[in-house]
Amino acid sequence: MPVDPAGSGDDGRPALVLASASPRRAELLARLGVTPLRRPVDIDETPRAGEKGPDLVVRLASAKAAAAAARGDGHDEVVLAADTEVIAEKRVLGKPRDRADAASMLRTLSGRTHEVVTGVAVVRGPVSAVTRVTTAVTFRPLSDAEVAWYIATGEPDDKAGAYGLQGAGAVLVERVDGSDTNVIGLPLAETVALLRDVGLDLLPGPP
Structure with missing residues (x-):
């Protein structure tokens, strides 16, 4: 049976808790008619020395x-967490430090294929599980004017890789080769x- 959209757990099923303040992740769950409880957490997301992106997303989602x-x-309750990185x-x-950094990232991605990798982790009491999903995304060649235009929208400011597929x-x-919701x-x-x-x-x- 589907989960209680309110995520209350009052009907005997576990509540769904989203360990994220991301409106995009909440919006994706809303596509399924689910409104989770929200419990954002603040952890150190600094990559470890020599840590590769696919390993990083799994570690951070689990943490x-x-x-x-x-x-x-x-x-x-079931706690759901995710971490998405552009490689x-x-x-x-990661997220650009400023708009100059965003421009640099977009020029790096221009005309090339990159990977978007998301680690997804769930915890229910003593039970936990984690998975990793990779999507290949190809940018078309971008002119300097297009880069400047996109940065001026403000959309890149808080997004890994300085862009958002949903906007x-x-x-x-x-x-996009693979899951588009992964990129979001x-x-x-x-x-x-x-x-x-x-x-x-x-x-x-x-049935």
Whole structure:
């Protein structure tokens, strides 16, 4: 049976807790008719020496889920956390420090294919699970004027890789190979499967 959209757990099913303040992840869950409880956490997201992007997202997603679960009140709940990074030329492109940094990132991505990798972790009591999803994204070649225009929208300011597929940044993208919701911040198909593994089904079962 589908989860209570309010995520209350009052019907005997666990509440769904989203360990993120990201409006994009909440909006993606809303596509499934789900409104989770929100419990953002603040952890150190600094990459470790020599840590590769795919390993980083798994570690951070797991740490976020564990931190949010530790703040629970003892009621049955499933904590969901995610971390998304953009990887280009083996470098992790996080959120830009400023608009000059955003311009540099966009020029790096221009006319090239990069990877968007998301780690998704869930915790339900002593049980935890984590997965990683990778999507290849190809940018079309961008002119300096287009880079300046996009930066002026303000959209790149708080986004890994300095762009957002769900907004005006979609015009920069030539092709997406893989999950588009992964690029936005939460791969829905894989998230639903992971939640099912710990006993929380967001979708109706078979007839």
